[in-house]
Amino acid sequence: MEENYNIIENVAVFCASSDGVDPGIFKTARVVGEELAKRNIRLIYGGSKLGLMGQVADGVMENGGFATGVIPEFLKTKEVVHTGLNRLITTKDMHERKLTMNELSDAFITLPGGFGTLEELFEIVTWAQLGLHRKPIGLLNTNGFYDDLLNMLKKMTAKGLIKELNLEILLVADNMEELLKLMHNYKARPVPKWMNKNQT
DSSP states (O other), X not given: OOOOOOOOSEEEEEOOSSOOSOHHHHHHHHHHHHHHHHTTOEEEEOOBOSHHHHHHHHHHHTTTOOEEEEEEGGGOSTXXXXXXXXXXXXXXXXXXXXXXXXXXXXXXXXXXXXXXXHHHHHHHHXXXXXXXXXXXXXXXXGGGTXXXXXXXXXXXXXXXXXXXXXXTTEEEESSHHHHHHHHHTOOOOOXXXXXXXXXX
């Protein structure tokens, strides 16, 4: 039996504020929320009622879970913000939003999304690479959405631009059950030294 290294009570979810055109991805976002609620894992997310973000939040709350939204002041309009959340935190800007989400969360899950989702994912991976946190980071590869990105990361590793050890920071699965298992059993390794052994 594998040893669990991580107790996950609060998960930050990064995903699109758009619906997209893939019904499987749209449906899976709701399932993610349902699974979090069933496992008594509280949701920390960007606070929008739109797109995949809204689906995850609704999936949590409709199944008795707890959802916290973290939204910057300039996005806090009735057209964007989810007014039915258990808790809503307003930040002064995007930077404070990401810091707050990190502080509130034990782990991170990224669903399909666009530029903003990728920016959030890579920043939190970079923080882990730099040793600023030791929390598990999961990528839910629904319907192979991230296949091309994962191939690009492997190419970057093959070219010596990402350390193999750091590539392993990103935990990947195509379903929530497997992804949460990987995250629960994740053990952060020591941050590798940046300089080569012959450098001073």
